[in-house]
Amino acid sequence: MVYRATPLTESKKMECREKLLASGLKLVLEGGFGNITIIKVAQRSQVATGTMYRYFSSKGELCEDIFRTATEIELSKVAKTCQQPGTPTDRMNQTLTEFAQRAIKGRRLAYALIAEPVDSMLDETRLQFRRAYANHFSRLIEEGIQTGEFCEQPSMISATAIIGAISEALIGPLSPENCDPIESQKLTHDIVSFCLRALSAK
Amino acid sequence: MVYRATPLTESKKMECREKLLASGLKLVLEGGFGNITIIKVAQRSQVATGTMYRYFSSKGELCEDIFRTATEIELSKVAKTCQQPGTPTDRMNQTLTEFAQRAIKGRRLAYALIAEPVDSMLDETRLQFRRAYANHFSRLIEEGIQTGEFCEQPSMISATAIIGAISEALIGPLSPENCDPIESQKLTHDIVSFCLRALSAK
Amino acid sequence: MVYRATPLTESKKMECREKLLASGLKLVLEGGFGNITIIKVAQRSQVATGTMYRYFSSKGELCEDIFRTATEIELSKVAKTCQQPGTPTDRMNQTLTEFAQRAIKGRRLAYALIAEPVDSMLDETRLQFRRAYANHFSRLIEEGIQTGEFCEQPSMISATAIIGAISEALIGPLSPENCDPIESQKLTHDIVSFCLRALSAK
Amino acid sequence: MVYRATPLTESKKMECREKLLASGLKLVLEGGFGNITIIKVAQRSQVATGTMYRYFSSKGELCEDIFRTATEIELSKVAKTCQQPGTPTDRMNQTLTEFAQRAIKGRRLAYALIAEPVDSMLDETRLQFRRAYANHFSRLIEEGIQTGEFCEQPSMISATAIIGAISEALIGPLSPENCDPIESQKLTHDIVSFCLRALSAK
DNA sequence: AATGAATGAGCATTCATTCAT
DNA sequence: TATGAATGAATGCTCATTCAT
Numbered sequence: 001m002v003y004r005a006t007p008l009t010e011s012k013k014m015e016c017r018e019k020l021l022a023s024g025l026k027l028v029l030e031g032g033f034g035n036i037t038i039i040k041v042a043q044r045s046q047v048a049t050g051t052m053y054r055y056f057s058s059k060g061e062l063c064e065d066i067f068r069t070a071t072e073i074e075l076s077k078v079a080k081t082c083q084q085p086g087t088p089t090d091r092m093n094q095t096l097t098e099f100a101q102r103a104i105k106g107r108r109l110a111y112a113l114i115a116e117p118v119d120s121m122l123d124e125t126r127l128q129f130r131r132a133y134a135n136h137f138s139r140l141i142e143e144g145i146q147t148g149e150f151c152e153q154p155s156m157i158s159a160t161a162i163i164g165a166i167s168e169a170l171i172g173p174l175s176p177e178n179c180d181p182i183e184s185q186k187l188t189h190d191i192v193s194f195c196l197r198a199l200s201a202k
Numbered sequence: 203m204v205y206r207a208t209p210l211t212e213s214k215k216m217e218c219r220e221k222l223l224a225s226g227l228k229l230v231l232e233g234g235f236g237n238i239t240i241i242k243v244a245q246r247s248q249v250a251t252g253t254m255y256r257y258f259s260s261k262g263e264l265c266e267d268i269f270r271t272a273t274e275i276e277l278s279k280v281a282k283t284c285q286q287p288g289t290p291t292d293r294m295n296q297t298l299t300e301f302a303q304r305a306i307k308g309r310r311l312a313y314a315l316i317a318e319p320v321d322s323m324l325d326e327t328r329l330q331f332r333r334a335y336a337n338h339f340s341r342l343i344e345e346g347i348q349t350g351e352f353c354e355q356p357s358m359i360s361a362t363a364i365i366g367a368i369s370e371a372l373i374g375p376l377s378p379e380n381c382d383p384i385e386s387q388k389l390t391h392d393i394v395s396f397c398l399r400a401l402s403a404k
Numbered sequence: 405m406v407y408r409a410t411p412l413t414e415s416k417k418m419e420c421r422e423k424l425l426a427s428g429l430k431l432v433l434e435g436g437f438g439n440i441t442i443i444k445v446a447q448r449s450q451v452a453t454g455t456m457y458r459y460f461s462s463k464g465e466l467c468e469d470i471f472r473t474a475t476e477i478e479l480s481k482v483a484k485t486c487q488q489p490g491t492p493t494d495r496m497n498q499t500l501t502e503f504a505q506r507a508i509k510g511r512r513l514a515y516a517l518i519a520e521p522v523d524s525m526l527d528e529t530r531l532q533f534r535r536a537y538a539n540h541f542s543r544l545i546e547e548g549i550q551t552g553e554f555c556e557q558p559s560m561i562s563a564t565a566i567i568g569a570i571s572e573a574l575i576g577p578l579s580p581e582n583c584d585p586i587e588s589q590k591l592t593h594d595i596v597s598f599c600l601r602a603l604s605a606k
Numbered sequence: 607m608v609y610r611a612t613p614l615t616e617s618k619k620m621e622c623r624e625k626l627l628a629s630g631l632k633l634v635l636e637g638g639f640g641n642i643t644i645i646k647v648a649q650r651s652q653v654a655t656g657t658m659y660r661y662f663s664s665k666g667e668l669c670e671d672i673f674r675t676a677t678e679i680e681l682s683k684v685a686k687t688c689q690q691p692g693t694p695t696d697r698m699n700q701t702l703t704e705f706a707q708r709a710i711k712g713r714r715l716a717y718a719l720i721a722e723p724v725d726s727m728l729d730e731t732r733l734q735f736r737r738a739y740a741n742h743f744s745r746l747i748e749e750g751i752q753t754g755e756f757c758e759q760p761s762m763i764s765a766t767a768i769i770g771a772i773s774e775a776l777i778g779p780l781s782p783e784n785c786d787p788i789e790s791q792k793l794t795h796d797i798v799s800f801c802l803r804a805l806s807a808k
Numbered sequence: 809a810a811t812g813a814a815t816g817a818g819c820a821t822t823c824a825t826t827c828a829t
Numbered sequence: 830t831a832t833g834a835a836t837g838a839a840t841g842c843t844c845a846t847t848c849a850t
Contacts, residue, residue, distance in 0.1 A: 037822095037823070037824090038823075038824060038825080039823070039824090042833090047831085047832090048831060048832040048833050049824085049825085049832085049833065049834095050825085050826080050827080050831070050832055050833065051830085051831055051832070051833095053824095053825075053826085054830080054831080058824080058825085059823095059824060059825090130370075151399070153392070153395070153396070154392045157371060157389065157392045157393055157396065158392075158396055160370055160371045161367035161368075161370060161371050161393055161396045161397070162367070163370055164366040164367045164368070164369055164370020164371060165363035165364070165366045165367040165370070166363075166366070167366055167370065168362055168363060168365055168366020168367070168369065168370070169359060169362050169363050169366060187359065190355070190356050190359045190360075191359060191363055193355075194355070194359065194360055194363045194400045195363075195400065197353070197399065197400045197401075197403035198396045198397065198399045198400030198403070199399075200403065201399035201400070201402065201403030201404075202403075218813085218814095239839090239840075239841090240840075240841060240842080241839090241840080241841090249814080249815090250814060250815045250816055251815090251816075251841085251842080252814075252815060252816065252817095252842085252843075252844080253813075253814055253815070254842095255841095255842070255843080256812095256813065256814080260841080260842080261840090261841060261842085420834085420835095441818090441819075441820090442819080442820060442821080443818090443819080443820090451835080451836090452835060452836045452837055453820085453821085453836090453837070454821085454822075454823080454835070454836060454837065454838095455834075455835055455836070455837095457820095457821075457822080458833095458834065458835080462820080462821085463819095463820065463821090555803070557796070557799075557800070558796050561775060561793065561796045561797060561800065562796075562800055564774055564775050565771035565772075565774060565775050565797055565800045565801075566771070567774055568770040568771045568772070568773055568774020568775060569767035569768070569770045569771040569774070570767075570770070571770055571774065572736075572766055572767060572769055572770020572771070572773065572774070573763060573766045573767050573770060591763065594759070594760050594763045594764075595763055595767055597759070598759070598763065598764055598767045598804045599767070599804070601757070601803065601804045601805075601807035602800045602801070602803045602804030602807070603803075604807065605803035605804070605806065605807030605808075606807075643843090643844070643845085644844075644845060644846080645844070645845090648812090653810085653811090654810060654811040654812050655811085655812065655813095655845085655846085656810070656811055656812065656846090656847080656848080657809085657810055657811070657812095659845095659846075659847085660809075660810080664845080664846085665844095665845060665846090
């Protein structure tokens, strides 16, 4: 009798894949991509190292998938607030504020996703995602230009600059290690104001 | 004949150190700090691995010195244009424009210096340099606030955001691989405009 | 077929551990603990260097285990004859004689176990074992003091001195390289007599 | 003109040799023979590493000479008290007591000289010295046998056993880390008593 | 004679990947 | 399919020794 992938085995297979991704993500959270080891990921997933290679062709692919998974969640959140009803200014304000707040909260992950390098392969993936972020922001900027709220500007470049500005402010030298909520709220507000000024100045 | 540290031997010594730093820098250019290996650095410098340890106490120190050397040059250039005569706006314009142009030219190195992490030790050094950059920009922003050219704003946060915006725009998804001079000039101009708007908007 | 830790694989695993310990012990015999190298141990065991780290967390642990294994055997033998029936004098006589004879046979190992230092970690272990030896002798001495066979004396110090006297006599300058059985039997007898005199003199 | 080793240069040469030996001895005192490095010895002597090789053909020879120098001093002290006027018992008592006290004081050095292994070459040297010690003790024991103070016994074996007993007691598990003077005086007394009992028991 | 920079073999340790079971 | 023991190349670092100056 021929072996057939039944729904059951399919779902089981997925379960295992998910488990591996989840363990990997946890490790990234704990210590960045540098903290990922096939052995560690396998152990946390209660799976043999060899098994990992059933689901991912190499460590690099696993890392890429962890990255993709984590980023897609964040990306969908950005997309959501970008597309809400409201004026572009309001939506941009909300999107950036929440973006920044999430980054502060999940500082470690944010760093790993935004800045920490792993592989040239992963760098490629990261670039794609940054482009995806930029696209969302860019569309919103264009809407704002249409309504006259934002000044004429190359939307893609502004979008990119915004991502950079926020990332740097949150990850760079000012980053509030202590995560003092008041402090970080002020930081968020200031950096978002900076961006909005750049968008709307005549 | 008594051995003496002659000018010749002294210069040779320096030559060796320089050679090691140069080889290291080249490797960083080719593949980031992750590309640095004692063996590779030594081989490229036509020197035994042990020799490296005559000039640098550890791999980390070598990396730090490569980093420091490369960054100090850049920092001094920023400092120079920041302190030129002229209105804060003009000076900021020029500083950012040149900063951006240099970053475009030495894209790979810029990435390695600005974004790529290696060690926690190096991260510390990088943070110091970013703070140094930010300080230069910050002072200039405060001058601009005094003259009324720039609006009231937390100068350090704005400075940081500017660094992020430029870094991202030049290193991130838009970065012109081909270094088309016209293209990159436009990019530079747009990103600098973005920053100046953020600084001066009322 | 599901992978399972079968008795076969289990025994193989043990075999490997034993093989590594045995190779290590052989190397100690040939040149002391200083002769132990991960590479050498692995090669002799027909195993990759990495494999060693499956069974021992570090070189130090391997050394300690080699030491412990070899010493525990000896210690148990001493314990056994110490606790036999008979007068303290008889038991001490037999214990020391056999202790000395074993040391003569395994001269090199005896030296490595008793005297050669490797690590502060191992030194700690050695001290524990020497104390264990001393404890056995000490108890026997105290019994002898009770029965009046041995004179009043600080039993622990005497025990230690005995160990030293025997070790030195067997390992030191007199040591019969050639292991001439008659010669070494006489040596054993003389040194044991020395110890017994010290114990029982009024 | 032919170069001639004048008294001046000769003495200078000796000075340098002495300096190297002294630095080496200091390093042994600080951390045993394992603490000796050509570079360290040279630095402490304010001399280049290459210079060391003018006076000693290898590290091993340097170590041996350090060992020899240190041991000869001790050996001459033993010889002196051994040959004093007085009954063999008295002289033995004094010699052993002082021997033990010196060992306690210079615990680290004593350990390095008596037990710490370095090289097989050095081991050979150590054996020679132990034999030298044993010879001194042996002669004294024979005198004691002549006078009837000590019982009939193979003097060389007893001498060796004495050295072992004292070494072990002072270096082994009982060793007073804290060098409490009262404690160590008692230890010295007990161990010397042990040896004298063994020598004189009928 | 003296120097000390250069050498390079040697070390312990890690970890992505493979493959017999 | 799943397992996990085995692999072995690679890494950073040390240090006795040499040799051009």
